[in-house]
Amino acid sequence: MFWLQLRGELWKLFGKKRTYIGFGMFLLAQTIVALVFRFSNASREMVRTLEGNSYVANYYVSSLTIATIMLFPIAYMLLPLYVSLVGGDLVAKEAEDGTLRMILSRPITRFRLLFVKWLAGVLFSLLLVAVLGFTGVASAALWFPWGGMFVFIPGEVFSVFGPADGLFHFTIAHGMLWAKAVTVMGLAFMFSCFNVKPAAATVLALSFVFLNFILMNIPFFKEIQHWFFTYHLNLWQGMLVEPIPWWKVGSSLIVLTAFNITFFLIGSTAFQVRDIKS
Amino acid sequence: MIELKQLSKKFGDRWALRSLDLTVSHGEIFGLLGHNGAGKSTAIGMMLGQVWPTAGEAIICGHDVAENRPRALHKVGAIFETPVFYDYLSGWRNLEILSQYTAPTAPARMREVLEWVGLTGREMAKVKTYSHGMRTRLALAQALLPNPELLILDEPSDGLDPEGIHEMRETILRLRHELGLTILLSSHLLNEVEQLCTRIAVLNQGVKVFDGTLEQIRQSRLGWVRLNVGDFTAAVADLCAQQLVTDARDGSHVVLAPGVRTDALVRRLVEQGMPLFEIVHEEQTLEGFYLDLMKKKEEPVVPVQG
Numbered sequence: 001m002f003w004l005q006l007r008g009e010l011w012k013l014f015g016k017k018r019t020y021i022g023f024g025m026f027l028l029a030q031t032i033v034a035l036v037f038r039f040s041n042a043s044r045e046m047v048r049t050l051e052g053n054s055y056v057a058n059y060y061v062s063s064l065t066i067a068t069i070m071l072f073p074i075a076y077m078l079l080p081l082y083v084s085l086v087g088g089d090l091v092a093k094e095a096e097d098g099t100l101r102m103i104l105s106r107p108i109t110r111f112r113l114l115f116v117k118w119l120a121g122v123l124f125s126l127l128l129v130a131v132l133g134f135t136g137v138a139s140a141a142l143w144f145p146w147g148g149m150f151v152f153i154p155g156e157v158f159s160v161f162g163p164a165d166g167l168f169h170f171t172i173a174h175g176m177l178w179a180k181a182v183t184v185m186g187l188a189f190m191f192s193c194f195n196v197k198p199a200a201a202t203v204l205a206l207s208f209v210f211l212n213f214i215l216m217n218i219p220f221f222k223e224i225q226h227w228f229f230t231y232h233l234n235l236w237q238g239m240l241v242e243p244i245p246w247w248k249v250g251s252s253l254i255v256l257t258a259f260n261i262t263f264f265l266i267g268s269t270a271f272q273v274r275d276i277k278s
Numbered sequence: 279m280i281e282l283k284q285l286s287k288k289f290g291d292r293w294a295l296r297s298l299d300l301t302v303s304h305g306e307i308f309g310l311l312g313h314n315g316a317g318k319s320t321a322i323g324m325m326l327g328q329v330w331p332t333a334g335e336a337i338i339c340g341h342d343v344a345e346n347r348p349r350a351l352h353k354v355g356a357i358f359e360t361p362v363f364y365d366y367l368s369g370w371r372n373l374e375i376l377s378q379y380t381a382p383t384a385p386a387r388m389r390e391v392l393e394w395v396g397l398t399g400r401e402m403a404k405v406k407t408y409s410h411g412m413r414t415r416l417a418l419a420q421a422l423l424p425n426p427e428l429l430i431l432d433e434p435s436d437g438l439d440p441e442g443i444h445e446m447r448e449t450i451l452r453l454r455h456e457l458g459l460t461i462l463l464s465s466h467l468l469n470e471v472e473q474l475c476t477r478i479a480v481l482n483q484g485v486k487v488f489d490g491t492l493e494q495i496r497q498s499r500l501g502w503v504r505l506n507v508g509d510f511t512a513a514v515a516d517l518c519a520q521q522l523v524t525d526a527r528d529g530s531h532v533v534l535a536p537g538v539r540t541d542a543l544v545r546r547l548v549e550q551g552m553p554l555f556e557i558v559h560e561e562q563t564l565e566g567f568y569l570d571l572m573k574k575k576e577e578p579v580v581p582v583q584g
Contacts, residue, residue, distance in 0.1 A: 098362035105356035106379035
C-alpha cells in the first residue's frame with residue numbers, strides 16, 4: 001500500500017509540467033556556461049593559475065573541470081530555487097486546488113500522507129541532482145575534451161585530480177548535493193504544511209536560505225559560521241578536495257539530518273492541527 | 279451509521295456549529311439543509327476528520343473520527359461541491375491515485391465503477407477535457423471505488439445544469455436502491471432534498487433548528503385551509519363564532535377545528551351569503567417550512583426531535 005501511495009505521489013509530481021522547469025533551466029545554464037568558456041577568454045585566468053603552479057593547463061581545461069565550474073552557480077542559486085518550488089507545492093498546492101480535501105476524505109492518516117509526499121520530494125531531489133551531474137558532464141563534453149579535473153576557489157580550494165579521481169570526486173560531490181537539495185526541499189515542505197499559498201512556502205524557504213547565507217558571510221559572524229544552516233548545506237564542496245575532510249562532512253550530514261527531522265516534525269505538527277476546509 | 283454528539287466548532291470568536299446532535303441510520307437518505315455558512319460543510323468536515331471539533335464527537339460507522347479516523351472512514355465515500363482532480367492526468371489515473379489512499383483497487387473494479395457512472399470510453403482522456411457533469415461522475419466514481427456503505431455528498435448538484443441536476447438525483451436514488459447505501463446529502467436545493475430524502479435536519483447559523491421526517495413537515499400544517507372569500511375578516515369572525523375554525527393567518531388561511539371538514543365551512547359561508555371563490559386544503563411544502571424556520575432567525579427556536 002505504501003509503495004502504491006508513493007507511486008501515486010510520483011505520478012502527480014511528474015505529471016505536472018512545472019516539475020520539469022528545473023531540469024530545463026539546468027540544461028540551459030550548463031549550455032551557456034560551456035559556450036562562454038569555449039568561445040571567450042573566460043578560461044584564460046584558469047590556464048594562468050594552472051601554469052603558474054607547473055601543471056599542463058590543456059590537460060585540465062577539460063569537460064570535468066568545466067562541469068565543476070558550472071556546478072557552483074547552479075548549486076548556490078538554481079538548485080535551492082527549484083527544489084523549494086517543488087517542496088513548497090507538495091502540500092500547499094493541493095490545499096489550494098482542493099484535492100487535499102478529496103484525499104483527506106479517505107482513511108489515510110495525515111502523518112502518513114505527509115511522509116509519502118516528503119519521500120516523493122526526496123526522490124525528486126535525487127533525480128534532479130543526478131540529472132544535474134549527468135547533463136553537466138554531457139554538455140561540457142560537447143565542447144571540451146576528457147581530461148583531469150581542476151577545482152579552484154581562491155583562498156579555499158586548490159585541487160587537481162586525474163580523470164578517474166576527478167569523476168569520483170565529482171560524483172560524490174553530487175551525492176552530498178542531494179543532501180543539500182533534500183534539506184532545502186524539506187524546508188519548503190515544512191512551510192507548505194502551514195495554511196499558506198504554495199508561492200509563499202517557496203519564498204519563505206528561499207528567504208530563510210539566502211538570509212542565512214548573507215549573515216554567514218558577514219565578517220562579524222565568520223567565527224561562528226558553523227552555527228549557520230547554509231554552512232552545512234555546502235558540505236558537497238568538501239568532496240572536491242583531497243583528502244576529503246570526512247569529519248567535517250560527517251558532522252554537517254548529522255546537522256542536516258537533524259534539520260530535516262525538525263522541519264518534518266514542525267510541518268507535520270502544523271498540518272496535524274490544521275482544519276482542512278474548502 | 280452517523281452519530282454526532284454535541285458536536286461544536288468555533289473559528290476564532292465565531293461559532294460555526296453549536297452542539298449538533300444527529301443520528302443517521304443505515305439505509306437512509308438524510309438531508310442536511312441550511313443557508314450558506316449555516317455550518318453544513320463544517321459538520322461534514324468534522325465527520326470526515328478534516329476539521330477538528332471544538333467539543334463533542336463524531337462517530338462514523340461505529341468509530342470516533344477524532345480517535346480512529348482510518349477505521350471510521352474505511353467504508354465511507356465523499357463528494358464535495360466542486361469536484362477537483364489532477365486535471366493534467368487522465369480520469370483513470372486519478373481514480374488509481376485516489377483509491378490507493380483507501381486500499382489497492384483492482385482494474386476490474388475500476389472498470390465496473392466507471393461503467394456504473396457512465397464514464398466508460400472517456401477514462402483515458404485527461405480530466406481537463408471533462409465537462410462539469412463528467413467531473414461530477416468521476417467524483418462519484420472515486421467515492422464508490424472503496425465499496426462504501428456510507429456516502430457523504432456535500433452539495434453534489436452545485437454548478438450542474440438542469441439536466442445534470444436531474445441525472446444526479448436519479449443517480450442518488452439508484453445508489454440507494456441498487457447498492458443499498460446510506461447517504462448524507464447536504465444541499466440548499468430544497469426541491470432536490472424533498473424528492474430524495476426521508477429525513478432532514480435544518481441548520482441555521484450553526485444551530486440545528488429542525489430534525490425530523492418530511493412526513494412530519496407535511497403534517498405540520500395539517501388542518502390549514504386556504505380560503506378565498508369576499509370579506510376574509512368577517513368570514514373568520516363568523517366561522518370562529520360557530521367554532522368551525524380555531525385560527526387564521528395572513529388574510530388567507532384558517533385552521534379547521536378538530537373534526538370539522540371543509541364542506542361545513544362551505545355550507546356556513548353560503549348560508550350567510552358570503553361570496554366564496556376558493557377553498558383548498560393546504561399541505562406544508564419543504565420550501566414553506568424552511569422559509570418559516572429561517573424567518574425565526576432572531577427568535578429562540580425549540581428543536582423538534584424526529
